[in-house]
Amino acid sequence: MSAADYLAGVRGADxxxxxxxxxxPSPWARDLATTMAETGLVVSEETVADRLLADLRGAS
Incomplete structure (x- = not known):
């Protein structure tokens, strides 16, 4: 999950x-931990599953 994926989850959940x-720290996304700390909210992978799966397929 990237910082952009995380922020999409923040915006997309009620x-x-x-x-x-x-x-x-997140070795795959250096800005993720900082973004999460600044926002202070939990976002589960399920919230952004479509984005993550598209990334795995190379479609993002």
């Missing part, structure tokens, strides 16, 4: 839980 726990 409600979110607050993030808990310690910030952890």
């Amino acid at each position: 409600r979110h839980l607050p993030l808990k726990g310690k910030e952890s």
